[in-house]
Amino acid sequence: MFLTSKLFAKHHITGIFSERQGGISPAPFDSLNLGFGLGDSDKNIQHNLKQLCTAAHIPTPHRSEQVHGTEYLLCNGEGMQHCNQADMLITCTAGCSVAVRTADCLPILLIDPQSGIAAAVHAGWRGTAKNIAHIAIQHMKELGANPEYILACLGPAIAAPCFEVDVDTGDKLSLSHPQAHLHIHYKHHKAWVDIRAINILQLQSSGLPSSNIESIELCTSCLSERFFSYRRDGMQSGRQLAIVALPMSL
Secondary structure, three states: OEEEOHHHHHOOOEEEEEOOOOOOOOOOOOOOOOOOOOOOOHHHHHHHHHHHHHHHOOOOOEEEEOOOOOOEEEEOOOOOEEEEEOOEEEEOOOOOEEEEEEOOOEEEEEEEOOOOEEEEEEEOHHHHHOOHHHHHHHHHHHOOOOOOOOEEEEOOEOOHHHOEEEHHHHHHHHOOOOOHHHHEEEEOOEEEEOHHHHHHHHHHHOOOOHHHEEEOOOEOOOOOOOOOOHHHHHHHOOOEEEEEEOOOOO
16 A cells, blocks of 8 residues: 655655555546546545545644645645645644645655654656755755754655656756756757756755665556556556654654
């Protein structure tokens, strides 16, 4: 039903990435769809979310309307689906969890166990081009987090061999970090991008030690039995959730 961050677990933090099996949604959203407004019933999605949270022993997470931007939402209290447009959700509240939806985009979970500040980040190519990982770290710093202590876990996302974009998009991504061009391959007026590697560069440049970064190297587009993929299935793709939960005490 979900993958767990081993790095977070070492610090007694729960960070999970849902897979597509274990829910009740019918085809083509079979079966653990967690995305509203796609054609699946709200009842199915609410049931799936409850099943996931129960299995992972975490509270219902805060979620937002994601728009591939760099706005953030500071969350506290009981988790819910917010109307706010935000691609970063941050919490400083013990017992609170935050989440982002993906279906090829890169989910990034962040936690500073020292200060008790956590974030969930939705890093598609647009967000990556705008340095969303770096911006998330800056917001966490403003709230009291220290990059030297922040842990990051990057979840399943589309891998470079499957992530074909136009040259203009490749050029925009190449400007997001001085070494980003090393992870963009141009051929026949197209570009193939390793969005995971570029976000790792952004995190490292923001002050995170390499030992504090975990990456789950699974391609959502390739693994059709395990993950939803918008690139592969189009509008009929469901959505995964990436969730980080702050414990009641650290």
